[in-house]
Amino acid sequence: MFDSFVTKGRLDEQKRFLTMLLLVVLFVSTSVSASSSINGHSVSHTGVLKVSIHPVFKDAPLQLNTQKYVDIHGDTLIIEVFKTYVGNLTLVDASGEVSGEKNKYHLVDIDKATTQTFFIPKLNEGKYSTLGLLIGVDSLANVSGAMDGDLDPSIGMYWAWNSGYIMAKLEGRSNVCSTLHHTFEFHIGGYIAPYAAYRTVILKPGNEINIVADDTTEVVLTVDAATWLDSKHVVDLSKTNNIVVPGKDACDMAENYASMFAIKQVFNP
Amino acid sequence: MLLTAFGGALLFASFAFCLPEDEVRFVVPPNWPQPVYNFASNPLNANAFKLGRSLFFDPVLSRDSTVSCVSCHLQFTGFTHVDHSLSHGVNGLKGTRNSLTLFNLAWNTSFMWDGGVNNLEVQPLNPITSSVEMASSLKDIVARLNKSVRYKRLFYLAYNDSAITGQKVLKALAQFTVMLESYNSKYDKYMRKEPGGEMSEAELNGLAIYRRKCSSCHSEPLFTNNGFENNGLVPDTALMDIGRAKITGARVDYFKFRVPTLRNVAVSHPYMHDGRFRNLRQVLDHYSEGIKQSETLARQLKNGIPLTEEEKEDLTLFLQTLTDRDFLFDLRFRNYFD
Numbered sequence: 001m002f003d004s005f006v007t008k009g010r011l012d013e014q015k016r017f018l019t020m021l022l023l024v025v026l027f028v029s030t031s032v033s034a035s036s037s038i039n040g041h042s043v044s045h046t047g048v049l050k051v052s053i054h055p056v057f058k059d060a061p062l063q064l065n066t067q068k069y070v071d072i073h074g075d076t077l078i079i080e081v082f083k084t085y086v087g088n089l090t091l092v093d094a095s096g097e098v099s100g101e102k103n104k105y106h107l108v109d110i111d112k113a114t115t116q117t118f119f120i121p122k123l124n125e126g127k128y129s130t131l132g133l134l135i136g137v138d139s140l141a142n143v144s145g146a147m148d149g150d151l152d153p154s155i156g157m158y159w160a161w162n163s164g165y166i167m168a169k170l171e172g173r174s175n176v177c178s179t180l181h182h183t184f185e186f187h188i189g190g191y192i193a194p195y196a197a198y199r200t201v202i203l204k205p206g207n208e209i210n211i212v213a214d215d216t217t218e219v220v221l222t223v224d225a226a227t228w229l230d231s232k233h234v235v236d237l238s239k240t241n242n243i244v245v246p247g248k249d250a251c252d253m254a255e256n257y258a259s260m261f262a263i264k265q266v267f268n269p
Numbered sequence: 270m271l272l273t274a275f276g277g278a279l280l281f282a283s284f285a286f287c288l289p290e291d292e293v294r295f296v297v298p299p300n301w302p303q304p305v306y307n308f309a310s311n312p313l314n315a316n317a318f319k320l321g322r323s324l325f326f327d328p329v330l331s332r333d334s335t336v337s338c339v340s341c342h343l344q345f346t347g348f349t350h351v352d353h354s355l356s357h358g359v360n361g362l363k364g365t366r367n368s369l370t371l372f373n374l375a376w377n378t379s380f381m382w383d384g385g386v387n388n389l390e391v392q393p394l395n396p397i398t399s400s401v402e403m404a405s406s407l408k409d410i411v412a413r414l415n416k417s418v419r420y421k422r423l424f425y426l427a428y429n430d431s432a433i434t435g436q437k438v439l440k441a442l443a444q445f446t447v448m449l450e451s452y453n454s455k456y457d458k459y460m461r462k463e464p465g466g467e468m469s470e471a472e473l474n475g476l477a478i479y480r481r482k483c484s485s486c487h488s489e490p491l492f493t494n495n496g497f498e499n500n501g502l503v504p505d506t507a508l509m510d511i512g513r514a515k516i517t518g519a520r521v522d523y524f525k526f527r528v529p530t531l532r533n534v535a536v537s538h539p540y541m542h543d544g545r546f547r548n549l550r551q552v553l554d555h556y557s558e559g560i561k562q563s564e565t566l567a568r569q570l571k572n573g574i575p576l577t578e579e580e581k582e583d584l585t586l587f588l589q590t591l592t593d594r595d596f597l598f599d600l601r602f603r604n605y606f607d
Contacts, residue, residue: 145310145390146439153394154407154435160394162516163387247518 077174084168091128136167136198190246304375321445331403347533354544367544475587501560
């Protein structure tokens with residue numbers, strides 16, 4: 001009985017494959033005829049934005065594990081883990097025209113240089129005065145089940161016991177922390193109001209971001225770990241050193257990291 | 270009217286998310302609500318279902334390869350365990366809650382006793398990562414599976430791609446768990462006026478008592494309203510489990526737990542989130558005479574649910590009509606090695 005079930009399954013696969021093939025052939029043939037009507041060749045009106053992210057602690061470059069930093073209380077600390085989701089990067093021009101990503105997320109891991117540069121293709125050419133981005137993952141992505149790529153739950157940025165993404169992580173050590181091995185650990189998440197921890201950020205470049213067809217523009221952002229401890233809320237590591245659940249404390253931290261990104265430079269083509 | 274009935278029958282016969290073959294299909298029974306689960310994000314596929322079944326039965330999911338999903342979720346008991354109150358994990362460690370039954374999950378709006386999980390696909394992360402259950406991680410499981418020739422083949426058959434990712438592991442498990450459906454109990458046949466649905470007078474009396482006294486929470490046809498309630502249990506001082514409040518942090522949710530389905534309840538003992546009651550009699554005695562008053566007690570239970578001896582007997586007989594042997598012995602949900 002079970003064998004026949006397997007055979008049936010494969011036959012269906014074949015049938016479905018043939019149907020798909022037919023549909024694909026039809027689709028390709030219609031789209032080819034559509035694009036060929038534009039004088040025989042297509043004209044691009046889109047360019048690429050290269051986003052480079054430089055981690056810092058205040059004015060100094062951020063080095064994990066080895067470099068010591070001093071916070072506003074004069075306490076010495078090191079940082080061991082710094083990860084954040086950056087999503088839905090969009091450019092807005094003076095007239096309000098928007099071009100950018102939708103439902104797209106990049107996990108920036110300060111321990112992995114390759115994650116600190118990414119490209120946003122197919123941006124409409126134009127001069128843009130604003131760069132918008134989301135720190136974290138929006139509520140829809142938090143309730144949509146198992147996702148892939150940078151949102152794959154196997155990456156370790158997803159909570160098992162209380163579903164949802166960890167928007168950003170900061171971990172390190174300071175002797176003022178009376179925890180085991182003097183560690184501090186901030187895993188900030190939560191997608192349900194009033195304790196949603198994702199934040200929309202609007203950045204204004206000094207000069208316009210110019211997207212040119214078939215060319216690449218680069219924007220360099222700094223991401224400042226110090227803002228977690230000293231921004232809207234001032235964090236005293238001797239008192240606050242462990243936030244790993246959604247709630248008010250996590251939201252206060254989100255208000256702090258909302259200011260961690262800044263535009264350092266724009267390289268127009 | 271006739272057209273509606275005909276439409277319903279057609280719906281039932283051939284339904285919606287089904288595959289062309291008979292064995293792997295999802296059915297929305299007549300007069301049931303539409304499922305909550307988003308099938309569009311995980312189109313049913315016979316090979317992915319079989320892959321999910323393999324994973325469900327495979328101890329590779331646990332750190333020391335001793336515990337599989339089926340360790341605590343056995344088919345004959347409605348996919349739960351029956352021999353002990355709290356679930357066991359790796360190294361003989363004991364959990365803090367009684368495992369839930371697994372069926373009709375496509376209609377769940379949340380998962381786990383405290384509702385902390387928001388989507389069927391991510392539910393397995395909870396037992397996988399719990400230190401007293403499988404004590405593993407999805408990352409480790411993906412690494413292990415990627416070394417397995419057998420699994421590379423099964424993933425290829427399911428997804429035309431042998432590269433195994435966390436997403437694919439979770440979606441395959443959901444293909445299996447969403448297919449666990451129970452809608453062929455004697456009660457169902459009675460409701461559909463089918464052969465085998467003949468109820469005795471006592472069973473019918475039990476059904477009437479159930480509808481009067483139990484159905485506001487354990488509502489038909491799923492026999493749950495997907496809600497969370499404090500049903501008047503004295504909190505176990507060793508566990509101090511605050512239930513739903515662990516997720517919401519809200520005072521109003523203290524000691525509230527999922528309203529479990531009553532389908533297959535006669536075979537899925539012990540009962541309650543901590544498995545404290547061994548049989549249905551103890552459960553009915555609790556509702557009738559044992560309710561503990563507290564701030565968050567369900568309003569329906571303020572005066573308990575007084576039941577006479579005869580009512581308890583008839584109610585028990587009715588609850589037994591919710592046992593679905595077609596489901597409990599369905600060969601599709603057995604362990605096969607492909």
